[in-house]
Amino acid sequence: MSSSFGHLFRITTWGESHGGGVGVVIDGCPPRIPISVDYIQHELDRRRPGQSKITTQRKESDSIQILSGVNEEGLSLGTPIMLMVLNEDHRSHDYNEMQEKFRPSHADFAYVEKYGIRAWQGGGRSSARETVGRVAAGAIAKSILANLGVEVHAFVKRIGSIEADVDTNTVSQPVIESNMVRCPDPIAAQKMIELIEATRKDGNSVGGVIGCVARGVPSGWGEPVFDKLEADLGKAVLSLPACKGIEFGGGFLMTFQTGLEVNDEFYSEGPDKQVKTKSNHSGGIQGGISNGMPILLNAAFKPTATVLRPQATVDINYDNTTLTGKGRHDPCVLPRAVPMVEAMVALVLVDHALRQRAIMLD
Amino acid sequence: MSSSFGHLFRITTWGESHGGGVGVVIDGCPPRIPISVDYIQHELDRRRPGQSKITTQRKESDSIQILSGVNEEGLSLGTPIMLMVLNEDHRSHDYNEMQEKFRPSHADFAYVEKYGIRAWQGGGRSSARETVGRVAAGAIAKSILANLGVEVHAFVKRIGSIEADVDTNTVSQPVIESNMVRCPDPIAAQKMIELIEATRKDGNSVGGVIGCVARGVPSGWGEPVFDKLEADLGKAVLSLPACKGIEFGGGFLMTFQTGLEVNDEFYSEGPDKQVKTKSNHSGGIQGGISNGMPILLNAAFKPTATVLRPQATVDINYDNTTLTGKGRHDPCVLPRAVPMVEAMVALVLVDHALRQRAIMLD
């Protein structure tokens, strides 16, 4: 029971990989917001399987439908917006052996332990397909944020040991989308693509780090003490499949340094004395509240669990056995996870924009 | 508006560092649980200022009172438990310059931007003093977990570059508490203490990493898709002051590796075919659900913002100036943050224990 996320701008996702479809209900979208089906579809296409040679080769068209909450002129009504993608016919025979055996490090064992029942086909609710609803809702969130002067950009920062050089002050979607791995550093991108291809040929998988920047966030968003921006952004991103870590600003690296090295000195400039910081080790967040600087975070995504090589495991009777994965799986989730991270960050920021607005009575 | 945390075992903290006091309301504590004031006080003493030479030298007795929810025999009634520590008289003159100027990387600038009003004395709600309520509630959570066979242990894993060698399968409170830095590796502990002392003498501050293990968690806790254990634990710990990152199991390190290296192979043993994993890179969580292995996490705490050396900043009129911190501050928050991390982890686990119980109709 936790398919809803957000306090005022609240989404509820539904759907398994092999049921009737997947989708999302967005409750709390302000009225009279232009909702573009094309833009939502564009974002969904970024997370779609089969989009390039380095993602899974499953073909899914993922064509979005809006069933409520938007009028004929494409404006939000203030009522719940239901967005849906129907599932297509699927080749379930790929999964035969995985029906009988648990994949190491995959969610299916834990799901059976929790629910006492298994939707074995394709991973059920733990499938990345669940994120269709998140990305669709995130597209609307990004539209609202754009009107508030806020832009959110996620990108692949590292695959395995190949790290990109990225300027978070300028990075934007065109350069991120300029290559299939969604890394804004073209030299690193090429190496990453080669690594992913080699990994797939080897039947193995690889992980990495996705970076994200939100520029234009005004100071004052974030709700102490439990809904600090780090806390809500952390929860949002850590709820994505395969995400096992997150850090803000200087993050883990900052723990090797001293206060004098990483404190962000304030200064003001211009006739309106706008306050900025000289450095941004805080990642735009202090005391859980935005301070007007760009919000910066990195998220760790582990290597895909499903590999096409034999591993020890147990079967559904909990007897010891060996499993060799089959089927069309992503050897690296990061390229498709980029729009997912963007969506989750945007959802948190819109929610906090509305929350901050609510308390400003004057 | 976010001083509450948890879905079924729900806490609401209140209080500033320089108001009447700080405390917590625990709503949803099951009835007939023995509540030990001594144990709560013991946990509070672990987070108390002035407890050793490496923490702030402010003296606060932090004596806990229970005002509701517990009967005369010390059993919980099922009704809200209110726990409170009154504030003592305080030397507010320490803060005079900080009343007029914003500390770099401290929360006070962002608070003013958010609320348009300042409780300048001692940090107000952003003070670590707010965590009194968390630690008190966490003590009750740990008591409930102990009855369920679950124990939670946090410890200092690294200060600056000094890293401890810790066996998470055996680490426990006696060894953690055997030194003032709360590091279970005595050799590293000694070096850490020396580093913190040197840092304080230098007017500087230092950060590090706190590790935490929860042993005995059964499989099946955690609620996909938004309240996955990583998501809820991440939010919980990232809501602590100075925490800027979290990782589970193999975490960021795992992103340099391949699936074949980090997948946790299952095996079963014994007459009841108990399933375990050979390695635990998943940190006991797969698909957001506990898998029966120990839950493992690391949390990054940045160096304390307040340093006793001059830094550029702005004053409350947003004019450029310089500030030299004064007063008795922790040069390193980690020793006192250990019980805070334990508390937040315990609160999440109890909440999920109750949530899992609710859906098991048979």
Added chain:
Amino acid sequence: MSSSFGHLFRITTWGESHGGGVGVVIDGCPPRIPISVDYIQHELDRRRPGQSKITTQRKESDSIQILSGVNEEGLSLGTPIMLMVLNEDHRSHDYNEMQEKFRPSHADFAYVEKYGIRAWQGGGRSSARETVGRVAAGAIAKSILANLGVEVHAFVKRIGSIEADVDTNTVSQPVIESNMVRCPDPIAAQKMIELIEATRKDGNSVGGVIGCVARGVPSGWGEPVFDKLEADLGKAVLSLPACKGIEFGGGFLMTFQTGLEVNDEFYSEGPDKQVKTKSNHSGGIQGGISNGMPILLNAAFKPTATVLRPQATVDINYDNTTLTGKGRHDPCVLPRAVPMVEAMVALVLVDHALRQRAIMLD
């Protein structure tokens, strides 16, 4: 932003009368519950327009689809269940004049004031069509309750001044469904039908009272102090279209009496000393908690706002004018509201069953 209801068994409805469809996401349904499409459809048919001569003559087939959360054997997976009814083609020309003018006592004026935008066709989100999702979810809730020994029965108790004689200890669905007005008293039912028909011919509308009994609820459900059973049941039923009042047990009538007259004396009987009350003016709820006696409530439904006679009103430019309603409207909402009340009561009871289960650690 409030299309969700419930704490552990939580529903989120979506959809307008004239968009793509209407539906519901059920989050928190326990796993391995048999879900019968036929039973859900049966309940939807009870609330369907055009079912008899005393309801609106609009024809809607309201055919339910399950898109997620249920496996091929018809068992719940523990994941969100999405239930949907697509909208059919509609004769929107009926609504031409109502597009330009506000119906007195109808929701459309308030919606425009709130959202600054109008989904004029058919009432949008304020339409009774929104209750499709509630009734569908309620059918699942009733199935779960049946397994717990709880049955919920709503019925028409009064239309205008015609009051039925109903024994809440025995009333059940067969006798309630034995006539089109859903009144278990056949003599009153006949008079009610005649009144509704005469009212419709007159272009007028009429209100009344729906009674509801939940038998078999064990003692101990309900959560003081804000989620008392009266509070949650009250909110649930008052959220239905046209409902303007609710009372429990003796209700308003009891306020004319004294404590000695209405106190429910306890007695115990049998070898296990089962406690009951001699009377049930409390309606099975004391201190907000069920006491083991049948839960009794009455809900007041006002006459339908849309009447086919001229009334003064304002147009969408807020100029004074006159409107004569047109189209096929229910002259009396009560027969179709019976399954809605049942659904809302069942949803509250299932939620509290799970909540009570969560706190019982021993």
Added chain:
Amino acid sequence: MSSSFGHLFRITTWGESHGGGVGVVIDGCPPRIPISVDYIQHELDRRRPGQSKITTQRKESDSIQILSGVNEEGLSLGTPIMLMVLNEDHRSHDYNEMQEKFRPSHADFAYVEKYGIRAWQGGGRSSARETVGRVAAGAIAKSILANLGVEVHAFVKRIGSIEADVDTNTVSQPVIESNMVRCPDPIAAQKMIELIEATRKDGNSVGGVIGCVARGVPSGWGEPVFDKLEADLGKAVLSLPACKGIEFGGGFLMTFQTGLEVNDEFYSEGPDKQVKTKSNHSGGIQGGISNGMPILLNAAFKPTATVLRPQATVDINYDNTTLTGKGRHDPCVLPRAVPMVEAMVALVLVDHALRQRAIMLD
């Protein structure tokens, strides 16, 4: 687990009648609101026992303390406000027989059934003393509403069969407070006082109806579909001790009438074409949203359960017995319930004011 109420302006109450005290945490109060201890105390004095000869003669000073969330100038900080009244020494020997036996229609039996443990002294959490926190928080809510041009007035409308004549367009606190029964009709008030006194001498108790009006509420507050104003106000008021019914506008009476009789015709007047309704059977709420007219509701309060005459009941071993109540109890809860109803209505309205503000992006 339900001691919290509200979505953005959220209160959490704590405390039993015979523990350390009672209080409330208010989370989400906007910053920079003047908080007057005197005004809060004034409201608490209206609900205090022993205030007049027709209430219980227990003496409790109920002196409020503010422990957090307010600065030295009396302005809210935006952080949680904790308000507390310590309990005084109590004469628990009054309750000896009631320690062994359950009072008919009182909450104590249901509490024991729910929690398996008993705080027998004085009713524990089910005591009206729990409402101290509600009334204190309601005073702050009323202050905020006053700044928004909204005033909330509750009053005794009927005691037993004695009904007052009240003009809800003009009724205000001075006339309500002009007599000890809080009925704005002086002739009815006198009769009510006599009835209550006679009832007390008889060892009996009596119930009645409290009316409430909120004037100045702008159109557009209320959140369809589950947080309609009727739903949230209904839940709020029905959560008060002894409340067993609520109705809005024409309420139950309206169910005897036809649409043409009770529809509220719109008209506009003045240069800005302000829209009003000729009648107000809707009670200011249509489709769950305020329409700009006064919000009107009536709440039914049953006779106090505790009477000083013998009644059949069971003891704590569930054996049949007889109990004669003792102690100082209110023979009629309504005079003291007036400020409670006002508080709950004000809390709902402030919450919805903030919620409506959040979605108005332009």
